[in-house]
Amino acid sequence: MTIKASTPDEYIAFVAEDKRDGVSKLRNVVKANIPAGFEETINYNMIGYVVPHSTYPGGYHCDPKQPLPFLNIAAQKNFIALYHMGMYADPDLLKWFTEEYPKHSSYKLDMGKSCIRFKSPQHIPYDLIGQLVKKMNPDTWISLYERVFKSK
Numbered sequence: 001m002t003i004k005a006s007t008p009d010e011y012i013a014f015v016a017e018d019k020r021d022g023v024s025k026l027r028n029v030v031k032a033n034i035p036a037g038f039e040e041t042i043n044y045n046m047i048g049y050v051v052p053h054s055t056y057p058g059g060y061h062c063d064p065k066q067p068l069p070f071l072n073i074a075a076q077k078n079f080i081a082l083y084h085m086g087m088y089a090d091p092d093l094l095k096w097f098t099e100e101y102p103k104h105s106s107y108k109l110d111m112g113k114s115c116i117r118f119k120s121p122q123h124i125p126y127d128l129i130g131q132l133v134k135k136m137n138p139d140t141w142i143s144l145y146e147r148v149f150k151s152k
Contacts, residue, residue, distance in 0.1 A: 003075065008040055008047045015075040022121025023047075023075050026082065026129065030071065033130040037138035038070055046074040046083070051138045061150055070141050071133070079110070079117040082129065086136045088114035089148040097132055104128040 005011035008027060015023050027047055031040065038049045043066060050067035053059055060066040072083040087094045101109045104125035110117040118124045136144075 002045050004045065005042055008042060011042060011047050019075045019080055019121065022080050022118070022124060023073060025121065025126060026073055026080065026124060029126045029130045030073065030133050033133040034071070035134065035137035039067070041067070043067070043069060044072065046072040048072045051142060055138060056142055068142065068145060070136075070138075076117075079119050080121065080124065082116045082118075083114050084116070084132065085114050086141060086144065087132075089144050090136075093132075093135060096135075097128075100128055100131070101125065 003011055003014045005014055012020060012024050012027065030049065034049055037051070037055060039052045041048050041050055043050060048069055049071040050069050052067050056068045058064060058068075060068050070085055072081075074081045074083070087097055098109060098111075104127060105123065107119075107123045110119070
């Protein structure tokens with residue numbers, strides 16, 4: 001399910017009603033907890049949090065015209081997704097998250113490499129997501145990104 005929007009508010013307005021409150025609350029949790037220096041935008045047809053070109057001029061190695069992506073929120077057909085590139089790149093952060101998740105949710109963790117899928121807004125452990133978002137600032141993310149992705 002692709003939503004074509006030019007702002008995060010517009011994106012949320014286009015989200016299906018059954019997911020809209022969850023996506024909106026997830027966005028609010030991210031905005032309340034994300035370290036200074038990340039910028040909210042629309043990228044890859046999702047609500048995105050990126051390191052802007054003004055901070056990291058080289059941009060994303062896959063498409064240097066794009067700012068360096070860090071985190072995205074998306075309403076998909078069957079779930080709400082949170083994409084966190086830091087967990088994909090940092091095994092210790094991934095381990096922390098997977099160990100903490102059962103303490104915050106009775107639902108089974110449904111996760112890919114960087115994607116956490118929530119079948120229902122009621123399944124989202126908002127407090128845990130807030131903790132996760134706080135764990136990496138732009139400088140830490142840039143350093144990790146350069147070490148893990150740009151060296152390949």
